[in-house]
Structure formats: C-alpha cells, structure tokens
Amino acid sequence: MTAMVRRAARPVVDGTRHLLARVAAQPAAARAMRRVVTELDGALQRGRWLSDRRTEMYEASYFGVGRDPGGDRAGESGYARYDRISSNAEVAGYLVWRTFGGARTVLDVGCATGLVVEVLRELGMDAEGCDVSRYAVDHPALGAAGHLHVGDLLGRLPYEDGAFDVVVALETLEHLPPADVDRALRELRRVCRGALYATIPSFGPNGGGGPDGHVVGKVRPERIAHYQALGASYDGPVPFDDLARDVHGDPVEGHLTIASFAWWTARFAAAGFERRPDVERRMVADLVPDLAAAWNLYATVVPGADEAVVADRDPGRSLVALGLRHPLYEAAAVAGTGDRGPAPAT
C-alpha cells in the first residue's frame, strides 16, 4: 500500500522539485527561499525544544554526571558538580527556614536531587520535593530519600489542594515556555495555602524588595545592547531566538522564559499570589552580597494567608550558628559581621 502511494506520488514530487530548482535559479527568488528555509529550521528547533527537550534534558548529565566543568558553559555552571555547597542549597534552605517562621510544611518544586529538602528537614521542617526529572528523584540526597516525587509543573502535581504552608520554586520557573507559565502558576497556587517563594533570573526594575535585574548572561551577547536600549518599558519575555545559548546552541541550562520583574509580578498576581516587598527586604538582608545580587527573588502570599507564615524565625540564629556551611557566610562570621547586613535601599 505504502509503495503504491509512493509510486503514484512520484510524478508530483519530481515535478515540484523541478519547479523549485527553476525558481531557485532566479537570485531574488533564491534569497526568499533561503529565508523561508531559515525560518522553517528555526521553527523546527523551537518546536523540538518546547516539546521533547523541555523535559528530556534533565537527565544524569544535567546533574553533573560526565559533565565538563570548563566545557559547555565555559565553567559557569554549578551543575558540573551538583552538591550542597556548589548549589548553595544550605543558604537556600536557611533562607526558607528563617523567613517563613510560622510554616511547618514546605514543598520544593523543581527540587532536583532534594538538597534543599534535606537541609529543611535537618532544620526541623516537614519538607517534600518534586521534579520533572526521573533521574533526579531516583538519586535523592540522603536526607531527602522518601520525600521526593516525580511531578511536572505542566501536569498535576502529586499533592492535595492547599497541602503546603510554603511552596518554593528555586531557579525553576524560567525552565517553562512562556505560554505555559500561567498554567504552572495556577498549579502552584492549588497546592499552596500560605506563601510562594521563587527565584527566577529576571531583568529590569525590581519593583519589590531586592536589587534590579539585568539581561547579561540571559540573552545572546550580541543582543545585550539591544535589550539594554529598550529600557524599563520592555517586559519580555525575550523571544526564543534571542535567548542565551550554550556551546551546543541550546538555551543555557534550559532557560526558556527570560522576562522582567514586572512581567513575572503580573503573572504571579494573575494566579493569586501577592508580592511582599517587606518579606523580600528581610530575605535580601539575610543574604551575603554576592548571593543578594545573583538571586532574583519573589516572596508572595495568597489571599487570607496566616500572617504568621511570613514571621521572622529566631532572628538571632545565623546560618553558621545553625551548623550549616557556606564559604561566604563563614568568612562573614569570622569577620564578625554575621549574616544579616543592612537592608538594601528600595
């Protein structure tokens, strides 16, 4: 049957090829055809990213196995050696523990191998984690074993409605295609009864309690000046073709949504999460300066949330005093400056 169809279609295919070759012999038509081919190729690449690669890239190599620390991102990626120190998990866990003082239950979405879940459990919180990566969930940090599940933000997460006082999504929401962000935020809202805390690479004026963002490292180097010139009125998201690439030509670490603080804040509001600059200011003050500049953070609450969820926990206890480790905090402690520095200007 297939062979018969192929035989019948032969004259049409041959005729079309002949016609295309004659058209391509005209210089103007050849230029137009080349343009069409480039667009089709781009669309195929984008389509592949937004369907298959969106989830299939989070395998062993993403989490460091066989990865060259100096190779695919010129040494910039902490994931070449994914551990509690290089991933800043101790600081991330400490910040959640400290900031959401009235919270008992926490869900870390996009938890990878559960390093933050492990830290939170060590600090006495009832923490769970989920991730789209089967590999990550099957290779849990020791203290997170039994508390990680496979879950795709674009599906239904394996938890009841309102199951968690606090939901965190650290460096994860930018891995979703822009068109799917609202759906994912609605799913986070479903499982959250108190606060949502996210870190997302963002650009433009902060509008909350932390420093402004920028586009460097987030868009292709040759497009940085263009986006800087657009100024504060541009919200993004940055088109797929302008996203920063690794040496293979793939969006860096799978970052698909690069947008301004204003864009993300509006998306959070549409899903029922109100941003809390006062809480963000406290968080930024608990970060050493390098991390305060690097983490674009969003602290939000849902309507009617118990205010105790965002109450400061044990302000006297620094990260180092809790027995956690991080070279920058240890240096600050030795210098006698403690963790909490002066609140940044807003």
Ligand SMILES: C[S@@+](CC[C@H](N)C(=O)[O-])C[C@H]1O[C@@H](n2cnc3c(N)ncnc32)[C@H](O)[C@@H]1O
């Ligand atoms: C950059 S890593 C961040 C890991 C960890 N939160 C951290 O801060 O170190 C992004 C994580 O998001 C996960 N992820 C990507 N798309 C996801 C989705 N649709 N649903 C859940 N997790 C997703 C990846 O598997 C990966 O573990």
